Amino acid sequence: MGDPAGIGGEIILKSLKEICKRSMPVIVGDLSAITALRQKVFSNQTFHFKRFKEGGPGEIEFLDMACISSVDFGSLDRRYGEASYRYITEALKLTFLGEVSAMVTCPISKASIHLAGVPFTGHTELLAHFCGVTHYIMMMANPIMRVSLVTIHIPLRSVAPSVSRDAVLSCISITEKSLRNLFGLSKPHIKVCGLNPHAGENRTIGDEEVRIQEAIDQARSMGINVYGPYPADTLFHKVDCDAYVAMYHDQGLIPVKTLDFKRTVNVTLGLPFVRTSPGHGTGFDIAGTGLADPSSFIEAYRLAERLSG
Numbered sequence: 001m002g003d004p005a006g007i008g009g010e011i012i013l014k015s016l017k018e019i020c021k022r023s024m025p026v027i028v029g030d031l032s033a034i035t036a037l038r039q040k041v042f043s044n045q046t047f048h049f050k051r052f053k054e055g056g057p058g059e060i061e062f063l064d065m066a067c068i069s070s071v072d073f074g075s076l077d078r079r080y081g082e083a084s085y086r087y088i089t090e091a092l093k094l095t096f097l098g099e100v101s102a103m104v105t106c107p108i109s110k111a112s113i114h115l116a117g118v119p120f121t122g123h124t125e126l127l128a129h130f131c132g133v134t135h136y137i138m139m140m141a142n143p144i145m146r147v148s149l150v151t152i153h154i155p156l157r158s159v160a161p162s163v164s165r166d167a168v169l170s171c172i173s174i175t176e177k178s179l180r181n182l183f184g185l186s187k188p189h190i191k192v193c194g195l196n197p198h199a200g201e202n203r204t205i206g207d208e209e210v211r212i213q214e215a216i217d218q219a220r221s222m223g224i225n226v227y228g229p230y231p232a233d234t235l236f237h238k239v240d241c242d243a244y245v246a247m248y249h250d251q252g253l254i255p256v257k258t259l260d261f262k263r264t265v266n267v268t269l270g271l272p273f274v275r276t277s278p279g280h281g282t283g284f285d286i287a288g289t290g291l292a293d294p295s296s297f298i299e300a301y302r303l304a305e306r307l308s309g
Helices: 008-020 031-040 079-098 109-114 121-129 158-164 165-179 208-221 251-258 294-306
Strands: 025-029 062-063 100-105 138-142 146-151 189-193 225-230 244-247 265-267 274-278
Touching: 008 025, 008 031, 008 294, 025 031, 025 079, 031 244, 062 138, 079 100, 079 121, 079 189, 079 225, 100 158, 100 294, 109 138, 121 208, 121 265, 121 274, 138 165, 138 251, 146 165, 146 251, 165 208, 165 244, 165 265, 189 208, 274 294
Parallel strands: 025 062, 100 274, 146 244, 189 225, 189 244
Antiparallel strands: 138 146, 138 265, 265 274
């Protein structure tokens, strides 16, 4: 469910008719938040949930964690951060036990997670920790474009020192392996962004492209079909490859979200299971109003179905 004070519960409820067509969703969250939404937003609708392990094909199972007794939509709170943490760890247990085939996570509030004393900046870092994974990649994908990120949630001033040859090579390698094993592409074609304007322009604008080029050369020696580095300001105007590798968060997210914001999905590559999430945040400004758009969540669920087979 993600943060119970965000739009997670609302986009789930709005998606139920769509997502239970081909598989049986198991919702991990708080029924108190669902009850509040039904009273506030969905007063004319009825939702039928089965308790976990009591449902069947075409039905919806709900695992009530009972973390909170009430919810104030759109607000930061330690209790909501703790609830978010418990939802995701419970979902991890179900995944590790083979009770579910994939995980789709609704947005959480990093601020509320911090208030709860949870030592992770977000879902991705938390999942990687409990899976014992040190090399993982955030990919943003929609039906038009896929973009993997070398660095994720770090200050812009920290990006350049973090763009090492090994970091870029790891991102290329995990992306290529995932395109083959998850997306079913036999010989994926990858293009890599430079970091600096004009991709450094022969080292006259920074030298990070030297490390990026070394990573690309090594990846090509391993048989990976990858090219670059290219200037990011001209690379995305024509989608002519299977995935791009961007050096930092906004460099990659701006083009993919601009092309198809509603259907952009976050996929974590490198985990031992399929995990997707909507490509947006908690939407605190519209939480509990009925205005949330479920398109990205539906796309995340459909992609999780496809990737998990």
